Amino acid sequence: MENNTQRTEDQPSVPKKKTARRLFQYAMTAKGTFxxxxxxxxxxxxxxxxSPFIAKMMIDDHMMGIENPFYETDRAGEGVVAYQDSYYKRSDRFEEGEAHGAEVRILQVGRGFVFVDQPVETPEGDRSFENGTLTIQTADGTDTYPARQLSKGELFSFYEPEIPGIMRLILFYLMFLAISIVMEFGKTYWLQSSANRVIQKLRLDLYAxxxxxxxxxFDNLPAGKVVSRVTNDTEAVKDLFIAVLSNFTTGVVYITGIYIALFILDPRLAAVSLFIVPLIVLWIYLYRKVATKYNTIIRSRLSELNAIINESIxxxxxxxxxxxxxxxxDEFEELNGDYMKHQNKMLNLNSLTSHNLVNVLRNIAFTVVIWYFGSSTIEGAASIISLGALYAFVDILGRLFQPITGMVNQLAALDSAMVSAGRVFELLDEKGENVTDGSMPRYKGNVKFDNVSFAYKKDYVLKNISFEAAQGQTVALVGxxxxxxxxxxxxxxxFYDPQKGTIMIDGQSVRDLPKQHIRQHMGIVLQDPYLFTGTIVSNVSLGDERISRxxxxxxxxxxxxxxxxxxxPGGFDEPVIEKGSxxxxxxxxxxxxxxxxAFDPAILILDEATANIDTETEALIQSALNVLKRGRTTFVIAHRLSTIRSADQILVLHRGEIMERGSHDELMALGGRYFQxxxxxxxxGDSITPVIGKPESGFEASPAFGGVRGD
Incomplete structure (x- = not known):
C-alpha cells in the first residue's frame, strides 16, 4: 500500500502572489463586513x-502645570489661589486684556515644592533648596532665588483648581475606553463572521x-488526499481569515496609528523609532522563506496520513x-514520524523567532529613545520635550510591541494557511467537465461503436471496436x-473519450451531447453495488424529486x-450505514x-450483476430483469456465461479486440473461443484448454466500476 505519489506534493505549484490575490478575491465576497x-x-x-494623550495632558497641563508662572490678582474667583493674604492665578487662565500683578513661581524640589516670589528665568535644571534659597544649576551657570517651602495644605490650595480639569480628563478616558471595548467587539464579530462566510463559499466551490x-x-489522487484538501486545508485557510487576518490587520492599523501618534508627540523621536518597520518586514520575509519549505511538507504528510488511514479502513x-x-x-509510523520531524523543525523556528526577537526589538527601541533623549538633554534645554510628552511617547512606544507580538505569533499560522490555500487552489485549477443545466428527451438507445480505439495512457486497451446495439437488444461482453x-x-x-473512432447514440455522436444529458437516461447495476448512508428507500430514489416514495x-x-x-425490522425504511455493510x-x-x-433508463448496464446473488435469489429477479430490459438497450458484462444465453448479441473480447460475435447458439456452433x-x-472436461488472456500493461483499478480498468 505504499504511496507512490508521496513526494509529488512536497513542492507548491501555485505561486504565492497568485494565492494571495485569489484569497483577496474570496475576501471581497464579504467585503461589506470586512x-x-x-x-x-x-x-x-x-x-x-x-489614553496616552490624556495622560500627557494630565501631567503637562495639570500635574506639572503648577510650575507655569502665576500672577498676583486683586480678587478671588474661579482658578484663583489664596496664599498669605494674596490671590494668585496661573498665567494661562487670565483672559485677554485682564490686568495682573507681579509674577511668582511654584517649583518642585525633590519631593517638596517651594514658592518663589519673583520670576525665574530658567526653571529647567538641577534644583536644590537650603536655608530659604533655591539653587538651579543650568548649562549656562548657577541661579539662586529666595524661596519658601510650601506645606501640604498650601500645596493643595495651588492644586485645587486643577481637580475639575483632571476629572474631565478621567471622564474622557472612560468614554474612550468604552468606545474601544465596543469597537473591539464589533471588529472581532465582523471579522470572524465574514471569515466564516468566505470559508463557506470556498468549501462549496471546492466541493462543487x-x-x-x-x-x-481520481485514478491518481487517493480519496484521503482529496478529503484532506476539503477539510484540513480549508480549515487552515479559515484560521488565516479569522486569526491571522485579524492580527495582521489589527497590527498594521495599530502600528500606523501609533506612528501617527508618535509624530504628533515628537517628530524627532518618532523618526528615530522608524527603524523598527524595516526590521519587521525583513523578519517576516526571512521567516516565511524558511517556514514555507517546512509547512509544504507538513501539509503534504498530513494529506498522506489521511490517505493511508482511509485506505486502511x-x-x-x-x-x-x-x-x-x-x-x-510501520508504513503509518514512517509517515507520522516524518510529519513529527518537520513539526519539530517548525517548533524550533517559532521558538527562535517569537517573543525572543520581540523583546530584543523592544530593548533596542527603548535604548535608542533613551540615548536620543539623553543626547538632547546634554545639547541644551531647548531641545528637551516635556515630561508628559516623554511619558506618552514611552507609553505609546511600549504599545507598539503588542501588535508586533500578535503578528509574530501568527506567522506560523500565516505560512501554514498560505501553503494550504495553494493546495486548495491547485485542486480548483484542475480542469473540470462542463456542467450543463436542463435535460434532453429520453433517447431510444440505439448505440453504435464505429472503429473505436482507446488508451488510458500510451498502450491501446481497445482496438478498432465496431458493433451496433439496437433499441431493446441485449449485448453481452465476455472475455x-x-x-x-x-x-x-x-x-x-x-468517463473517457476515445482517441480514434466514433460512438453514436440514435445516430448522434456522443461528443456532441453534454455528458450529463447522456447519463440522465443511463442506468447501471454493479457487481459490488454502492449504497449510501440513509434508508433502503432513499438508496433507490437517491434523493431525486422525480422518484416518489x-x-x-x-x-x-x-x-x-x-x-x-x-x-x-424497519422494512423498506431500514437504516443503511456506510456502503450497506x-x-x-x-x-x-x-x-x-x-x-x-426506478430511474427508467434507456440504456442499462449490468456489470456481472448476478455474480454475488445465490441461485434462489437469482431466480427471483430473472423475471424482473426481463421486465427491466424490455424496450431498453442492455449491456451485460458477464463471467458466468449461463446468464447471457438469451442475449441478442455476444461480443467475445481478447486484448482489446472483438474476436467473435453472434448469439449463444451461433458462437457454440462456431466452436471457437466462446465455445471453449x-x-x-x-x-x-479437463481436455478443454482454458483461454487465459494476459492483461496488457497499463491496466489499473478503475474507480468508475470498482473493477479492473481495461476489463
Missing part, C-alpha cells in the same frame, strides 16, 4: 491611543468542483486476513480480465425485494436493481 470590521478597528485603535472533475483524476478485512497489520502500522469490457462501458458513459417501493417489489427484505450481498444487489428500475469458455464453465 470594511465594517476595519472601520471599527480604526476607531478602536484611535480611542485606545487617546470535485463533482466536476473527470473520473481519471476501507481494506481492514484484507489487512487482517493476510496479517498485514505490522506492515501497515478474460483485462480484455476491455469495462473500458467499453467507460466510453459509453463518457411510491415509485421506489414499487420498484423494490418488482425486483422481488419485498420477499428478501421483509424480515428487516449490515446487508447481505444479495440484498444490496436487489436494492441496486430497484434503483436502476462455455464448456469449461459447464464442466466439459
Amino acid at each position: 470594511i465594517a470590521a476595519i472601520i471599527a478597528l480604526a476607531i478602536g485603535v484611535g480611542a485606545e491611543l487617546a 468542483h470535485i463533482q466536476r472533475l473527470p473520473v481519471n483524476f 476501507q481494506g481492514m478485512s484484507i489487512i487482517r486476513v493476510f496479517r498485514r497489520e505490522k506492515q501497515t502500522r 478474460h480480465t483485462g480484455s476491455g469490457k469495462s473500458s467499453i462501458i467507460n466510453l459509453l458513459f463518457r 411510491e415509485r421506489a417501493v414499487e420498484a423494490l417489489r418488482e425486483v422481488g425485494a419485498d420477499k428478501i427484505l421483509a424480515d428487516l 449490515t446487508l447481505s450481498a444479495g440484498q444490496r444487489q436487489l436494492i441496486s436493481f430497484a434503483r436502476a428500475l 469458455m462455455y464448456q469449461l464453465q459447464q464442466g466439459g
Whole structure:
C-alpha cells in the first residue's frame, strides 16, 4: 500500500502572489463586513491611543502645570489661589486684556515644592533648596532665588483648581475606553463572521468542483488526499481569515496609528523609532522563506496520513486476513514520524523567532529613545520635550510591541494557511467537465461503436471496436480480465473519450451531447453495488424529486425485494450505514436493481450483476430483469456465461479486440473461443484448454466500476 505519489506534493505549484490575490478575491465576497470590521478597528485603535494623550495632558497641563508662572490678582474667583493674604492665578487662565500683578513661581524640589516670589528665568535644571534659597544649576551657570517651602495644605490650595480639569480628563478616558471595548467587539464579530462566510463559499466551490472533475483524476489522487484538501486545508485557510487576518490587520492599523501618534508627540523621536518597520518586514520575509519549505511538507504528510488511514479502513478485512497489520502500522509510523520531524523543525523556528526577537526589538527601541533623549538633554534645554510628552511617547512606544507580538505569533499560522490555500487552489485549477443545466428527451438507445480505439495512457486497451446495439437488444461482453469490457462501458458513459473512432447514440455522436444529458437516461447495476448512508428507500430514489416514495417501493417489489427484505425490522425504511455493510450481498444487489428500475433508463448496464446473488435469489429477479430490459438497450458484462444465453448479441473480447460475435447458439456452433469458455464453465472436461488472456500493461483499478480498468 505504499504511496507512490508521496513526494509529488512536497513542492507548491501555485505561486504565492497568485494565492494571495485569489484569497483577496474570496475576501471581497464579504467585503461589506470586512470594511465594517476595519472601520471599527480604526476607531478602536484611535480611542485606545487617546489614553496616552490624556495622560500627557494630565501631567503637562495639570500635574506639572503648577510650575507655569502665576500672577498676583486683586480678587478671588474661579482658578484663583489664596496664599498669605494674596490671590494668585496661573498665567494661562487670565483672559485677554485682564490686568495682573507681579509674577511668582511654584517649583518642585525633590519631593517638596517651594514658592518663589519673583520670576525665574530658567526653571529647567538641577534644583536644590537650603536655608530659604533655591539653587538651579543650568548649562549656562548657577541661579539662586529666595524661596519658601510650601506645606501640604498650601500645596493643595495651588492644586485645587486643577481637580475639575483632571476629572474631565478621567471622564474622557472612560468614554474612550468604552468606545474601544465596543469597537473591539464589533471588529472581532465582523471579522470572524465574514471569515466564516468566505470559508463557506470556498468549501462549496471546492466541493462543487470535485463533482466536476473527470473520473481519471481520481485514478491518481487517493480519496484521503482529496478529503484532506476539503477539510484540513480549508480549515487552515479559515484560521488565516479569522486569526491571522485579524492580527495582521489589527497590527498594521495599530502600528500606523501609533506612528501617527508618535509624530504628533515628537517628530524627532518618532523618526528615530522608524527603524523598527524595516526590521519587521525583513523578519517576516526571512521567516516565511524558511517556514514555507517546512509547512509544504507538513501539509503534504498530513494529506498522506489521511490517505493511508482511509485506505486502511476501507481494506481492514484484507489487512487482517493476510496479517498485514505490522506492515501497515510501520508504513503509518514512517509517515507520522516524518510529519513529527518537520513539526519539530517548525517548533524550533517559532521558538527562535517569537517573543525572543520581540523583546530584543523592544530593548533596542527603548535604548535608542533613551540615548536620543539623553543626547538632547546634554545639547541644551531647548531641545528637551516635556515630561508628559516623554511619558506618552514611552507609553505609546511600549504599545507598539503588542501588535508586533500578535503578528509574530501568527506567522506560523500565516505560512501554514498560505501553503494550504495553494493546495486548495491547485485542486480548483484542475480542469473540470462542463456542467450543463436542463435535460434532453429520453433517447431510444440505439448505440453504435464505429472503429473505436482507446488508451488510458500510451498502450491501446481497445482496438478498432465496431458493433451496433439496437433499441431493446441485449449485448453481452465476455472475455478474460483485462480484455476491455469495462473500458467499453467507460466510453459509453463518457468517463473517457476515445482517441480514434466514433460512438453514436440514435445516430448522434456522443461528443456532441453534454455528458450529463447522456447519463440522465443511463442506468447501471454493479457487481459490488454502492449504497449510501440513509434508508433502503432513499438508496433507490437517491434523493431525486422525480422518484416518489411510491415509485421506489414499487420498484423494490418488482425486483422481488419485498420477499428478501421483509424480515428487516424497519422494512423498506431500514437504516443503511456506510456502503450497506449490515446487508447481505444479495440484498444490496436487489436494492441496486430497484434503483436502476426506478430511474427508467434507456440504456442499462449490468456489470456481472448476478455474480454475488445465490441461485434462489437469482431466480427471483430473472423475471424482473426481463421486465427491466424490455424496450431498453442492455449491456451485460458477464463471467458466468449461463446468464447471457438469451442475449441478442455476444461480443467475445481478447486484448482489446472483438474476436467473435453472434448469439449463444451461433458462437457454440462456431466452436471457437466462446465455445471453449462455455464448456469449461459447464464442466466439459479437463481436455478443454482454458483461454487465459494476459492483461496488457497499463491496466489499473478503475474507480468508475470498482473493477479492473481495461476489463
